[in-house]
Amino acid sequence: MKSQEIREYLKKFRVGIAGAGGLGSNCAMLLARAGVGTLIVCDNDTVEKSNLNRQFYFLHQCGMKKTEALIDNLKMIDEDINVIARDIKLDRHNIPEVFAGCDVIIEAFDSAYMKEMIIETVQSRMPGITLIVASGLAGWGKNETIRTRKIDDNLYVCGDESEEVSDENPPLAPRVTIVAAMQANLAVEILMNRKK
Amino acid sequence: MKIMLNNRMEEFDAKSLTVQQLLDIKKYSFRMRTVKVNGRYVPPSEYDKTTINDGDNVQIIYLMSGG
Numbered sequence A: 001m002k003s004q005e006i007r008e009y010l011k012k013f014r015v016g017i018a019g020a021g022g023l024g025s026n027c028a029m030l031l032a033r034a035g036v037g038t039l040i041v042c043d044n045d046t047v048e049k050s051n052l053n054r055q056f057y058f059l060h061q062c063g064m065k066k067t068e069a070l071i072d073n074l075k076m077i078d079e080d081i082n083v084i085a086r087d088i089k090l091d092r093h094n095i096p097e098v099f100a101g102c103d104v105i106i107e108a109f110d111s112a113y114m115k116e117m118i119i120e121t122v123q124s125r126m127p128g129i130t131l132i133v134a135s136g137l138a139g140w141g142k143n144e145t146i147r148t149r150k151i152d153d154n155l156y157v158c159g160d161e162s163e164e165v166s167d168e169n170p171p172l173a174p175r176v177t178i179v180a181a182m183q184a185n186l187a188v189e190i191l192m193n194r195k196k
Numbered sequence B: 001m002k003i004m005l006n007n008r009m010e011e012f013d014a015k016s017l018t019v020q021q022l023l024d025i026k027k028y029s030f031r032m033r034t035v036k037v038n039g040r041y042v043p044p045s046e047y048d049k050t051t052i053n054d055g056d057n058v059q060i061i062y063l064m065s066g067g
Helices: A003-010 A022-034 A049-053 A064-075 A112-125 A175-191 B019-025
Strands: A013-020 A040-041 A080-084 A104-107 A130-134 A147-152 A153-159 B003-004 B008-011 B017-020 B033-037 B040-044 B051-053 B056-063
Touching: A003 A022, A003 A175, A013 A022, A022 A040, A022 A064, A022 A104, A022 A175, A064 A080, A080 A175, A104 A112, A104 A175, A104 B033, A112 A130, A112 B051, A130 A175, A147 B056, A153 A175, B017 B019, B019 B033, B019 B051, B019 B056
Parallel strands: A013 A040, A013 A104, A040 A080, A104 A130, A130 A153, B003 B056
Antiparallel strands: A147 A153, B003 B008, B017 B051, B033 B040, B033 B056
């Protein structure tokens, strides 16, 4: 398939992204460039200067809601992309409704608690929907430890499943973006193998 | 019994184990994680009730903060 044919094909799909921080904003950017037609992105944070070490935002956007800033940035890549950005906190109750109709959901939260929450919710209340989780991306280097692990047809994990974020082991752009790109790459692979 | 634990064959002396016992034996108890047994998601409230038997496929995902 040629690049333009791939874009035309991916246009038919809808991907949900839970969180618009280091993972979610970069993953959205990559999926927009690849040509995914509709992105549903949820986050209730505001862009801060400290986010710019890894997140897909810019200095002049500090103070903006991440959802608004992300729509602006994605529209600069593809003015036709359909971005449904919701300024809400996701929880067990709203996830099935917010991400209804998505072909794939990307987990892009910061906290391990929220990661566990969305896995439980999607696995138990959205059968058949593929969830791509990120776990273990803090620090720098150690390229060889980052991988994708298939749990089953509906659940994948990208990351090293080991490096936890702390003051001494912060999330930095290269490693966070590698994991975000692995999530996006896997989402494209899953969509390309799906008939629509 | 022999089980597949994260795609690797592992052998245990017991004939069967609960999910909680497996987590304790493997010292996984202090981390955030998700458990699936034979493709079924096991909620934490069922770790004491869900048994793992010979030949089962157990997947444990370690959840690290950061994003």
